[in-house]
Amino acid sequence: MNKRGIMIWSLLILGVLMMSCSNKKKVTITILIQGEQSEQPLIVYRAPNIASISDVPGDTLYPDSKGRYIYTTPHPRGQVFQFELGSGESRYVSSPLFISSPEKYKIELKNNPEQKELSVTNFKGKNWKGIMQFLDFVQFIRTNSTETKLNYQGPADSFMEHLGDEITRELEPFVNFYENVEIDASFLNFATQYISYWYAYQGLELINQNLKVTQKEELAEERELWLQHKEELTNSFSTTSAELQWSNHFEDYINEALYQLIDQNRADYDEALRQSAGQTWALTHIKPLIHPDLYPIYALQYLSDKSVRLDTETITLFKELEKNHPKLEGYLSYQLLVNEKIPQIEKFNSKKVDLASNQAVILDDESPITQFQQIRNLFWGKYLLVDVWASWCPDCIAEFEHKEKVDAWLSSQQISSLYIALERSPDRERWKKYISHYGLKGYHVLADKTLKQDLYTLLGSSSLWIPRYFLINPLGEVVVADLATPTDWEEFKKQIQAAMVVVQE
Template identity: 25%
Template sequence: MKLSQLILIMLLGTFAICHGKRSDIIIIGKITGKIPETIEYTLPISGIDFIGFKNSVQPDSSGNFQIKLNTEKACFIELFTHFNSYGVIIAEAGMNYEVFINTEIKENKFKVVSKNEKGQALYNQIPNRSMLIGGHFELETKKYSKDSIVSEIKQKLEQKKETEIIEFQKLLKNKIISKNFYNLVQSDRNYYYKGAQGSLAFVNYLLSAQNKNSLSPEQYKELWKEIFESNPVHSSDLLTSPWFYYYTENYLRYQELIVKETTTAAISQYRKQGLIHTHNISNAKKHLTGEQLEYYIAAYIYYETINKNYEKELITLFEQFKTEYPSSPYTLFLEPEIISIIAFHKKKEEPVNDKIKFIGNLTNINSVKDIAKELSGKQYYIDIWATWCSPCKAEFKDNTKLYELLKSKNITMVYISIDKENRENQWKDMTHFYNLEGYHIRANERLDADLRTLYGNQSMGIPWHFLTDENGVIIKKSLKGPSEIESLEKQLNEVNP
């Protein structure tokens, strides 16, 4: 062999190594504006995308970061921080992507430079392209809550889908995007709008118990059944869509409530027995198999654990999952959430902090002003929360800084829970677990109504933080929470220079 040929072979070998595997996806990112501590991104396991199965990367001081993934399938990769989405990359194996994120503007804050650049931009303009932004299927479903003609509902949903898809068809026809890119978007949009149709049927089913449904049982059953005939759950296309979990959840509800005709009263019994999750997973095992079942159970356990209701039942189900799927790639993401449940129940055995004080005479406390009468502070920082509110509980991790700030300002901490009476024990357990120092009250119906009047909307958004004077009169209606302690300090300085 000639020396020149040998050198060429060596160079080609080196070149192949430097460029990595054909299945590698490399994302080079640049952040402009405020640089977050980490950029989180969904990990497409076997091409499947779910917000719970994720990893993170730390940008450098200039806002640069790099993500390297290995997958043989085209997939969605969503970038976000603390569940605030920046955008989505529709990625293909062996391709490189440049991503530009601007954290200081609302419009066009996310740009992807790649072979499919125009398609990337178009997809990120779709209002409901993300579980983090779209709110599952509910935002779309609400638009048809008063509609009572099935054919018109289906036509409207189909038109919306086609309006979105046609723009991608134009890009495909002109060879501006790849066929893989187009197929992924088409499947995603199909399942999103069929999912919205199924969600609307489910909402009408629930409302029928109160005679508030817009569709008759025959109509919503027809609407519901049709989607699983045209877009079956067992299709491999669904596994490529971020909507797999919620679409499958809707399918399992249909099987239980409509096909099997299980009553809501029977389901309530499982909940009272502390076996609702066991029941739901058992139902999934009747209708799903293989990769779909493994993924669904893992996603179910993750979704329920991040609600931070700390049910012991989930620990048992996780152990069962590990036994049934000993090599599952999803176990890694479930373990940290399960550990927090174990810690919650261990904490219950410890003495309660004497700085956690429950206000008595609940029947006489019907307003914020009544709370002030029971106490003797000069000002009150009031946190409205509930045990079922994940964003509320996420704020508690920064409470140490909050308590230091309030003490320096001579402001009394008051927590008001809007939990119902049946969550009394859970409410007290959580105040102990999160070590919520201050005064506590669980709102009765009159106090709850007073809070909604003060908020200015019956759909009160929580967590809600506000400041009152010694008489319970609001001084500042909207304050930052402990996670934004510097901004909160500025707000309090405006009131108390």
């Protein structure tokens, strides 16, 4: 790494650049949307950092007689702005823009239907060169989102040097702008942290991938190097740093640290889950690893995500968070919890189990099902669609939105349905309450460790990503091991019908 690269890296790690402050001035932004002639409202989101920009309510603007949207707001310090036009399938959102100074700015936006975004085509105001360079980087990561981000396939011993060179190369223009007094220190700090934490997160993902493929004994030395790199990377880009607020992977980055904690303390965490205290364990252990200013933002998002579990523990933790951090009302996660998710939790826990009205049948109430062969025997001579799910899995719950059309279509094809739950708690009554709550018509089994292991063997995998759908033919054979989900409705039906035709032939 060259001297300038070392200088950039040092700035990043030490976080020596400070955000400018101004308590009385305002920022005024004039926005034009190219080709937009209607009275369509524009929503402006503003937040003190990237970490919370997706969790704040927006201000709605309407164009004036000249088609301009004019937005004026107090500017106590550097702020992030984002713009949204339309809704639903016609919703377009801009990249985040960091504005450091209370001045006047002009922005031109244009609909980009292919990527469902509002592209910034022109920007006038302080730091404009830095902003346009930053937007080029955001466009790069958006258009390369399905590729290997770091494009690194080399050995472990040169990975960190490669990562440092990539960050240096990406930050070089911003350093030049700063040295030529074309951007200020606040904007340089923003760009440095955003880009560096983006690469750091991609680096962690790449390291985790390599840790999965270096588990063989003959690769032990290579694996040890990847483990050292992971430790070095997490120390250099710490979750305890306030600079994490400028990362677009804010929540993912902290989640990665939490997953590592759970892996290191698996027995304790599993016991907490059995005691319905998993969320308490997670927040208690992750809190010391997060900067105090960022902890309430993360905790709020975490509880909102975990509310899918419908545990009263979420309510208890939310009340505690609200008491200790009383200024959270402005966050969308807070409003969603108060107005929707907590009432849902309360309603769920006050209801009684009603399996009969859902036409739900529990197969393992009287005797345990520990081998998949038992299921084969029960459904011999029939097609069987198996849905592997869990009450703690948001993606699984999201698929239940399609259950009515799935049930109707399966009935028309004479296919039975079986739900196998991979719960983390052995509480059968609570499991049945989930079945009743979501209205899951069909047959049900709560998998124990033995059945889970049998499923891994059956599907040829050492682990199961859920939701997982697979199809069993009348001979008890797996004919499609990984079906499309009902969200991809036409592909879901197509794969099942194709498998049934093959069997009939």
